[in-house]
Amino acid sequence: MSALAPPQRLVVCFNPAVNGAGQLARDLMKQCEQADREAWLEPLPDPAEGSAEAFRARVAEADLLVCVGGDGTVLHASEHAGAVGTPVFGVRMGRLGFLSEVTGAEAAASLATVLEGAGRIERRSTASAQVNGEAPSFALNDVVIGRATLGRTISVGARIDGVLLAEYRADAVVIATATGSTGYALSVGGPILHPTSQEMILVPVAPHLTRSNALVLPRTTELSLYVERGYEAAITIDGLRERSLTSGSTVVIGHGERWVDFVRLGGPNQFYANLAERLGWLRLDHVLEHPEA
Numbered sequence: 001m002s003a004l005a006p007p008q009r010l011v012v013c014f015n016p017a018v019n020g021a022g023q024l025a026r027d028l029m030k031q032c033e034q035a036d037r038e039a040w041l042e043p044l045p046d047p048a049e050g051s052a053e054a055f056r057a058r059v060a061e062a063d064l065l066v067c068v069g070g071d072g073t074v075l076h077a078s079e080h081a082g083a084v085g086t087p088v089f090g091v092r093m094g095r096l097g098f099l100s101e102v103t104g105a106e107a108a109a110s111l112a113t114v115l116e117g118a119g120r121i122e123r124r125s126t127a128s129a130q131v132n133g134e135a136p137s138f139a140l141n142d143v144v145i146g147r148a149t150l151g152r153t154i155s156v157g158a159r160i161d162g163v164l165l166a167e168y169r170a171d172a173v174v175i176a177t178a179t180g181s182t183g184y185a186l187s188v189g190g191p192i193l194h195p196t197s198q199e200m201i202l203v204p205v206a207p208h209l210t211r212s213n214a215l216v217l218p219r220t221t222e223l224s225l226y227v228e229r230g231y232e233a234a235i236t237i238d239g240l241r242e243r244s245l246t247s248g249s250t251v252v253i254g255h256g257e258r259w260v261d262f263v264r265l266g267g268p269n270q271f272y273a274n275l276a277e278r279l280g281w282l283r284l285d286h287v288l289e290h291p292e293a
Helices: 021-034 053-060 071-084 107-115 270-278 284-289
Strands: 009-014 038-043 064-069 088-092 120-131 137-139 142-147 154-160 163-170 172-176 200-205 215-217 223-227 233-237 241-245 250-264
Touching: 009 021, 009 053, 021 038, 021 064, 021 107, 038 053, 053 071, 064 071, 064 107, 071 088, 071 250, 088 107, 120 142, 120 172, 120 233, 137 233, 137 250, 142 154, 142 250, 154 172, 163 172, 163 200, 172 223
Parallel strands: 009 038, 009 064, 064 088, 088 250
Antiparallel strands: 120 137, 120 250, 142 172, 142 233, 154 163, 154 223, 172 200, 200 215, 223 250, 233 241
16 A cells, blocks of 8 residues: 555546546546646547557556546556556446445545545556466456356366366356455355455356355466366456357466556545445444444
8 A cells, every 4th residue: 555646647537338427527627627737538448449559558648547437447447557557546427336436426526635645555456367378368357257158058177276176067267356356256156355455266156066165366376277178168357358268278367467556535444334335234223323333
């Protein structure tokens, strides 16, 4: 954890598909300019449209990337920010999420605080996924190996540091970072990790005649997953990039060499407060009777 220096150059990006995101992004850019900061307004590039080199180059020039949208928008923007080392400040529109720091209603006041340098940097680890020996891809959230055809399972062998662990016949196998532990992995029974943890989670989805236990793996682990002969699958990185895996394909997953920095306003324990609120763990009657709890 480190302190945030007052940013002087900012990129304000938004998801054009999210209602109201463009207008809020324009308002935040004007706020930056009124505070004598240099700011650029950029729509988030569509992954389906290919190259985003111009957007990434602009982010590389900035001290901070302000991202307006949902968690998916922040996740996509983080791919570019992590590649060039620019911190991310997320503003969510509507739905609850864990990656965005503030809501749209809180955005102006919170950005003013950030511009003063009254924030902290929270560093998140990534996972590296290498398919058949090719150049690795980096995942902030998760790597999912799943079925390529609806109604069929996949069969995936798993080795941890060379030791055969299991042969999963399942709908999918999810490998999540600490950031991704509150996403897909959580919905299929995985544990929740503190976002600054460097461990990874391995959890099968709807396993057939196989134990469904999730595993927490240390950062030094090398996890090898291979598609059994006679099966086909698909691999998805952060829900953004997908490709087919043919019979016999191997995916090697380990700790990524890339990090993503997020700007946070609360203390390190704010994560637990957010967790309790967003997952509905607190009973209102208990809080009223025991306000000190």
